[in-house]
Ligand code: HEC
């Protein structure tokens with residue numbers, strides 16, 4: 001009896017230790033529970049470690065470039081320029097830095113969906129010579145020799161061994177916590193209130209012309225489309241920038257197709273599109289609100305109705321609706 005009781009206390013004790021790295025509790029979102037892979041369930045300490053790593057320039061070859069150098073907290077984790085030159089080489093990257101939020105639902109990362117999960121995605125920027133330019137072996141040695149990291153890795157995984165797999169898992173845990181569902185639109189929908197006035201008028205324009213691809217909730221269908229910003233892609237020197245999904249599938253129907261970006265937080269994420277070619281929403285509207293029927297590279301949805309019919313008042317209203325999707329509570333000063 002006494003022995004069984006001691007055993008019981010022993011079990012309790014070890015539970016207490018497990019709880020030292022408690023599971024991270026995600027909020028329930030308007031689009032449901034935050035998905036996460038069974039092999040990398042987020043913990044409090046894992047998320048904290050991932051956050052530290054995300055902002056740490058020592059993850060780069062010259063100790064000067066962090067993930068946050070191109071994903072700014074004050075711009076919904078985009079960077080405000082068309083093609084960044086913030087990487088270790090100073091060369092411009094071939095595509096625009098996207099915002100980062102609500103990524104847990106994405107089945108493909110990058111504009112062309114070339115990476116299949118958030119964990120694996122991080123190897124791209126870490127090793128790319130124009131981004132962080134790190135040799136992964138050197139990175140492990142650098143962090144293993146650090147004053148703090150071995151202990152932090154131990155808190156999360158039980159041993160102080162630093163591996164690149166653990167590193168990208170921690171980054172991914174942090175990235176899944178970047179949730180943005182607190183815009184005026186969300187606050188209204190949570191109260192079951194209908195849109196009013198100009199926002200209501202704009203919502204109607206949105207539903208007719210935009211919602212098929214930018215589906216409410218995440219405001220993306222997470223799929224790949226050519227939204228007609230180019231009429232032809234002939235020059236192979238544009239392969240990296242403009243070929244889009246074709247680079248991944250090698251299927252000609254995917255030429256010029258890109259992952260539909262979310263329309264949340266547009267107030268903070270200019271310039272727009274995969275190459276950052278449009279500086280303002282007016283530029284974006286000038287693109288969409290014209291006749292797309294003659295464009296061989298425009299998605300059939302853009303040809304199914306006449307986009308040139310939308311009048312200035314409707315455009316103004318659409319802008320008001322789109323601005324109601326921006327979540328200022330997600331915006332933090334850039335450290
Ligand atoms: C030098 C700038 C730069 C740095 C540094 C950088 N990124 Fe990026 N990031 C980009 C660009 C540009 C893209 C889009 C690339 C593409 O699609 O071709 C991108 C794409 C992404 C995406 C895909 C988002 C989506 O919607 O598909 C994620 C996630 C991401 N970065 C996370 C990170 C993490 C984590 C780090 C640090 C380990 C990092 N980035 C470092 C510029 C950068």
Ligand code: HEC
Nearest residue numbers: 209210213225227258259260261272273274284288299301
């Ligand atoms: C056929 C699907 C489709 C339709 C319909 C559509 N879009 Fe898009 N949208 C996309 C795709 C795909 C992209 C990314 C294209 C690229 O980067 O080259 C995009 C990009 C955008 C962007 C840039 C976002 C960013 O972060 O860079 C904005 C803004 C936008 N669309 C607004 C609209 C509006 C407003 C409408 C309705 C008038 C609309 N879209 C209709 C598919 C669509």
